[in-house]
Amino acid sequence: MALRTCTLLAMAVGASALAAAPAMAQTAPGVTDTEIKIGNINPYSGPASAYGVIGKTIGAYFAKINAEGGVNGRKINYISYDDGYSPPKAVEQARKLVESDEVAIVFQPLGTPSNSAIQKYMNSKQVPQLFVATGATKWNDPKNFPWTMGWQPNYQTEGKIYGKYIADNLPNGKVGVIFQNDDYGKDLLKGLKDGLGAKAASMIIAEVPYEVSVPTIDSQIVQLKGSGADILVTIATPKFAAQVIRKVAELGWKPTHFLNNVAISVGAVIKPAGPENAKDILSTAYLKDATDPADKESPAFKEWEAFMDKYYPDGNKLDGSTVFGYAAAQTMVQVLKQAGKDLSRANIMKEAANLKNFEIGVLVDGIKVNTSPSDFAPIEQLQMQKFDGERWHRFGPVMSGESS
Amino acid sequence: MSVNEDIKYDAKLDGILDAATGAGTGKSRSLGSVVTLCLLAVAVVLPFVAQGFVVFQLTMVMVYGIAIMGLNILTGFNGQFSLGHSAFFAIGAYTAAILMESFGVSYVWTLPAAGLTAFVAGFLFGLPALRLEPIYLALATFALAVAMPQFLKLTPFEHWTGGVQGIVILKPDAPFGLPLSQDQWLYLFTLGVGFGLYLAARNIIASRTGRAIQAIRDNPIAARAMGINLSLYKTLTFGVSAFYTGVAGALSAIVVQFVAPDSYTLVLAVAFLVGMVIGGVGWLPGSLIGGAFILFVPNIAEGVSKGLSGAVYGIILLLIIYIAPSGVGGLLHKTADYFARRRK
Numbered sequence: 243m244a245l246r247t248c249t250l251l252a253m254a255v256g257a258s259a260l261a262a263a264p265a266m267a268q269t270a271p272g273v274t275d276t277e278i279k280i281g282n283i284n285p286y287s288g289p290a291s292a293y294g295v296i297g298k299t300i301g302a303y304f305a306k307i308n309a310e311g312g313v314n315g316r317k318i319n320y321i322s323y324d325d326g327y328s329p330p331k332a333v334e335q336a337r338k339l340v341e342s343d344e345v346a347i348v349f350q351p352l353g354t355p356s357n358s359a360i361q362k363y364m365n366s367k368q369v370p371q372l373f374v375a376t377g378a379t380k381w382n383d384p385k386n387f388p389w390t391m392g393w394q395p396n397y398q399t400e401g402k403i404y405g406k407y408i409a410d411n412l413p414n415g416k417v418g419v420i421f422q423n424d425d426y427g428k429d430l431l432k433g434l435k436d437g438l439g440a441k442a443a444s445m446i447i448a449e450v451p452y453e454v455s456v457p458t459i460d461s462q463i464v465q466l467k468g469s470g471a472d473i474l475v476t477i478a479t480p481k482f483a484a485q486v487i488r489k490v491a492e493l494g495w496k497p498t499h500f501l502n503n504v505a506i507s508v509g510a511v512i513k514p515a516g517p518e519n520a521k522d523i524l525s526t527a528y529l530k531d532a533t534d535p536a537d538k539e540s541p542a543f544k545e546w547e548a549f550m551d552k553y554y555p556d557g558n559k560l561d562g563s564t565v566f567g568y569a570a571a572q573t574m575v576q577v578l579k580q581a582g583k584d585l586s587r588a589n590i591m592k593e594a595a596n597l598k599n600f601e602i603g604v605l606v607d608g609i610k611v612n613t614s615p616s617d618f619a620p621i622e623q624l625q626m627q628k629f630d631g632e633r634w635h636r637f638g639p640v641m642s643g644e645s646s
Numbered sequence: 647m648s649v650n651e652d653i654k655y656d657a658k659l660d661g662i663l664d665a666a667t668g669a670g671t672g673k674s675r676s677l678g679s680v681v682t683l684c685l686l687a688v689a690v691v692l693p694f695v696a697q698g699f700v701v702f703q704l705t706m707v708m709v710y711g712i713a714i715m716g717l718n719i720l721t722g723f724n725g726q727f728s729l730g731h732s733a734f735f736a737i738g739a740y741t742a743a744i745l746m747e748s749f750g751v752s753y754v755w756t757l758p759a760a761g762l763t764a765f766v767a768g769f770l771f772g773l774p775a776l777r778l779e780p781i782y783l784a785l786a787t788f789a790l791a792v793a794m795p796q797f798l799k800l801t802p803f804e805h806w807t808g809g810v811q812g813i814v815i816l817k818p819d820a821p822f823g824l825p826l827s828q829d830q831w832l833y834l835f836t837l838g839v840g841f842g843l844y845l846a847a848r849n850i851i852a853s854r855t856g857r858a859i860q861a862i863r864d865n866p867i868a869a870r871a872m873g874i875n876l877s878l879y880k881t882l883t884f885g886v887s888a889f890y891t892g893v894a895g896a897l898s899a900i901v902v903q904f905v906a907p908d909s910y911t912l913v914l915a916v917a918f919l920v921g922m923v924i925g926g927v928g929w930l931p932g933s934l935i936g937g938a939f940i941l942f943v944p945n946i947a948e949g950v951s952k953g954l955s956g957a958v959y960g961i962i963l964l965l966i967i968y969i970a971p972s973g974v975g976g977l978l979h980k981t982a983d984y985f986a987r988r989r990k
Binding site for chain 1: 698699701811814898902903904908909913939944948952953
């Protein structure tokens with residue numbers, strides 16, 4: 243009696259699970275005549291939840307596209323899950339998107355650890371892991387990971403641009419570098435050396451690493467000043483960058499100071515360090531700036547503002563992440579337009595690797611999105627900018643990090 | 647909750663749900679065995695009918711369940727608190743990952759290695775820490791949980807730990823050419839390991855040692871008067887608890903195929919604690935329910951509202967605590983009690 247109940251129970255579980263499994267007959271997974279399913283993973287909770295704005299902006303932009311009739315007659319069904327910036331959760335959510343929701347692609351999953359965790363899985367399943375939201379250089383590896391592609395300028399590209407700028411404009415300089423001793427810091431440092439080219443060994447006279455776990459990096463700055471460097475390249479995250487700027491001023495040291503793009507926030511870095519101390523610091527930009535009066539008047543930004551008012555009214559317009567998500571979502575829509583009727587995963591990937599001089603209004607003028615089957619780094623250009631004591635001013639030509 | 651009540655409800659639930667160990671007597675024992683066997687049968691059939699990612703989720707539920715079981719041995723039976731079990735989970739995960747990637751050890755052998763490493767770490771940490779009162783011990787273990795991710799990022803260890811990058815692991819195939827997918831095999835493997843660990847825990851708790859462990863929780867002074875070496879037993883319990891959590895960590899590394907420092911933060915330690923309380927403090931099968939809670943409830947909360955997922959999670963938690971103040975174990979016990987009384 244008890245055993246029969248037991249067998250029945252097991253059979254019931256089996257039957258219900260089978261019934262739940264959807265039909266697998268369609269040729270292009272996640273695509274019907276009227277819609278395409280696009281998955282996304284963002285940290286809506288946890289330590290990096292500030293970035294969750296990106297996932298929400300993307301959703302708002304797809305809502306706008308749908309309201310305007312979709313892409314080639316298909317609406318975008320955007321499914322975004324929270325991974326709390328935790329790699330195991332990212333794996334779970336990626337599998338849910340691919341195996342349960344059966345999305346066509348996973349677009350803009352955020353964070354280097356989360357993307358590292360799902361990269362092998364996505365490639366073994368041959369599902370596009372498209373335009374990931376992280377600056378690591380390793381996403382540009384079409385040979386080993388043909389289903390993974392980056393989007394924003396990667397750290398090596400940025401480093402190369404500082405290197406090139408120094409080699410061209412300050413050829414007799416003595417370079418001191420402070421860098422965060424991890425993936426990102428080493429990535430950017432490698433780019434810097436590549437950009438300096440043959441002169442790297444002679445021009446860089448001091449390289450000083452710091453650990454994320456240390457409370458201050460004052461002694462490293464003293465050490466760099468003592469080395470006799472007259473150019474300082476700061477490869478640091480916001481908190482440490484602010485410390486560098488303040489300590490350099492305290493020491494009365496006046497090097498030509500290059501600051502990496504992750505630490506250019508006026509609110510989080512420059513203000514705590516003292517804007518007067520940050521005068522004449524050089525950096526790079528690829529997105530237009532919502533606080534810049536000239537950018538604000540550009541037609542692209544007017545469009546962006548109208549979009550924000552209508553589709554994401556509670557979003558913060560001063561948060562650069564809303565501009566970022568807006569631009570990334572436009573890239574995705576462009577790929578879908580190019581793919582036309584054939585929305586198979588392979589064709590989407592093929593078209594993602596076939597972007598030619600695609601322009602996005604909120605990117606700095608002159609920066610174009612370009613990819614090819616051997617180049618999985620969509621944005622590879624940046625423009626130099628200088629801090630005038632109040633805000634950043636872009637200057638000079640748009641520079642490319644591509645090896646020429 | 648009072649001590650007597652605890653023991654009483656343990657005994658009753660023993661009879662109902664986990665008599666497979668031979669505890670309990672007569673009629674309740676055979677009924678318990680049938681229920682356990684039924685649940686096991688369903689558990690074995692599940693991976694063959696569910697989708698791959700569901701199998702993965704269920705495997706993770708069991709992994710978290712094993713970790714919570716470790717915490718339960720410490721808190722539920724020995725009365726000590728730990729906010730640092732994410733650290734032992736991380737030690738287990740990294741031991742497994744490093745052994746597999748740097749030394750080519752088979753994943754099967756990484757489990758005992760991970761468990762032993764965590765045991766040693768737990769034992770050594772326990773030596774000084776367990777002289778502390780519960781609330782101070784909680785703080786000491788809290789420090790451990792906060793420190794662990796940073797240790798894993800340190801440069802001197804980077805050669806092995808991969809620094810912030812972490813380590814990517816290859817998923818093992820089913821052995822002997824069994825016609826199972828990797829997910830199915832790992833599910834069954836975890837089920838086997840988990841069930842074995844569960845039986846071991848039951849037997850420890852039911853033994854003379856287990857009674858000593860519980861006596862320390864109930865009344866340390868009386869326990870000492872009966873000749874129990876308090877610090878030795880407390881430290882050993884801490885070690886065993888770390889062993890379980892370490893094995894769970896190793897399993898999670900193999901199942902997720904990736905370890906990185908940011909996977910093992912304080913949030914995970916708190917999740918274990920929440921899972922244990924939800925499942926029922928001092929009731930081992932409840933650990934599995936706790937594992938299910940920490941895996942599925944955040945997903946449910948997110949499904950209700952993305953912007954307010956934290957608040958929804960909090961409301962669900964409050965509701966459960968309101969309905970089942972002593973965890974799901976306590977609720978089951980009360981229900982069983984109610985029907986038993988009605989039958990009379």
